[in-house]
Amino acid sequence: MDETSIVLSIGPFGITRTVVTTWGILVALWVICMLLAQRLRTEPGQLQTVVEGIVLAQENAIAQLLPGEERRLLPFIGGLWVFIVVANLLGVVPGLSSPTADLSATVALAILVFLSTHWFGIRSQGLHSYLQHYLRPSPILLPFHVIGEITRIVALAVRLFGNMMSLEMAALLVLLVAGFLVPVPILALHIIEALVQAYIFGMLALIYVAGGIHSQQLKRREQQEKQE
Amino acid sequence: MTDMSWFVLASTVAAVLGIALGVILPAFAMGRAISSALDALARQPEAAGTLSRTLFVGLAMIETMAIYCLVIALLLLYANPLTG
Numbered sequence: 001m002d003e004t005s006i007v008l009s010i011g012p013f014g015i016t017r018t019v020v021t022t023w024g025i026l027v028a029l030w031v032i033c034m035l036l037a038q039r040l041r042t043e044p045g046q047l048q049t050v051v052e053g054i055v056l057a058q059e060n061a062i063a064q065l066l067p068g069e070e071r072r073l074l075p076f077i078g079g080l081w082v083f084i085v086v087a088n089l090l091g092v093v094p095g096l097s098s099p100t101a102d103l104s105a106t107v108a109l110a111i112l113v114f115l116s117t118h119w120f121g122i123r124s125q126g127l128h129s130y131l132q133h134y135l136r137p138s139p140i141l142l143p144f145h146v147i148g149e150i151t152r153i154v155a156l157a158v159r160l161f162g163n164m165m166s167l168e169m170a171a172l173l174v175l176l177v178a179g180f181l182v183p184v185p186i187l188a189l190h191i192i193e194a195l196v197q198a199y200i201f202g203m204l205a206l207i208y209v210a211g212g213i214h215s216q217q218l219k220r221r222e223q224q225e226k227q228e
Numbered sequence: 229m230t231d232m233s234w235f236v237l238a239s240t241v242a243a244v245l246g247i248a249l250g251v252i253l254p255a256f257a258m259g260r261a262i263s264s265a266l267d268a269l270a271r272q273p274e275a276a277g278t279l280s281r282t283l284f285v286g287l288a289m290i291e292t293m294a295i296y297c298l299v300i301a302l303l304l305l306y307a308n309p310l311t312g
Contacts, residue, residue: 064277155292162295169302200288207285 018102025086025099054082061203066210073209076116080109081202084160088194091168092187098194101164103157110157113205114149121212130212156204163197232311239308243301250297257290 006014036051044052058078062070084100091098099105122130134145167190174183229237265283269276303309 064281155289158299159288159292159295162299163291166295166298166302196284200284203281203285204288 016102016104017097018099018105021090021096021099022087022105025083025090029082029086062206065206066213069210069213073120073206077202077206077209080113080205081198084109084198084201085195088164088198089191091164091194092190097168098164100160100197101168103161106157106161106164109160109201110153113156113208114153116205117149117208117212120209124213152204152208156201160197160201163193167193235311236308239304239311243304246304247297247301250294250301254290254294257293258287261286261290 006016007020008015036047040048055074055078058081059070059074062073062077066073087100087105088098090096091101100109118130124130134142167186171183171186171190174186261283265279269279272279
């Protein structure tokens with residue numbers, strides 16, 4: 001990042017806008033969730049209905065792909081969805097820039113996905129048999145498995161970053177060329193793209209995690225069939 | 229013209245050609261993906277949920293190629309490592 005994006009510096013470390021907005025989003029979401037959780041009722045009001053709808057939609061999306069695992073995956077995948085939607089949409093708010101237009105933020109999110117793929121995979125079957133799936137169907141394929149793991153995470157980060165950064169840059173260029181109010185259609189596109197990219201990021205994270213869990217389940221089923 | 233301006237000219241041309249090709253080909257790929265998804269949807273409207281989910285993920289994969297081209301083109305134009 002360039003020097004202008006540094007807001008304040010603590011010792012040799014510069015705190016960039018991205019860090020400040022990310023923590024701002026986290027605190028805001030946390031406060032909203034705490035406020036909502038304090039007045040949960042069995043007869044939900046309007047706000048509670050909306051939030052319940054969001055959570056249920058996320059749970060259903062996970063359950064369609066991985067039935068029975070939605071309770072375990074909802075905190076991570078749902079958190080990704082909510083956070084990225086808010087972070088992407090911040091780019092439309094004047095004076096704020098969306099943190100996902102910074103490669104560092106998207107790489108951080110992608111590293112989280114990378115680690116949790118292995119975490120959920122190992123937790124579902126144990127370390128030994130999880131590592132064994134890299135050697136199947138043949139140990140020759142091990143480098144390809146490893147390359148695949150790395151490239152899909154890089155692609156995840158670059159996709160979100162490229163989309164958000166290019167939309168902001170496109171709006172800026174149109175503003176430079178045409179002037180006031182002309183970039184409004186591009187900002188409308190920005191909103192759609194922000195929602196779509198957040199959905200896709202969460203969905204791909206879900207699919208990767210599901211791949212880690214699923215290969216284990218398939219293998220277990222094969223072993224059971226062999227024993228029978 | 230100096231060597232440096234030739235170099236800038238060459239990288240500009242390369243960036244424009246790169247982004248052009250990098251948009252045309254994913255556009256064709258996306259068109260094929262969407263058209264076959266619509267075919268499948270017309271035959272089996274009840275599979276809409278699974279289809280649209282898979283289609284979205286596939287489109288994201290294809291779109292990534294265009295985004296790679298865009299990132300490289302922007303690197304060439306704004307942050308070219310060779311021009312310093």
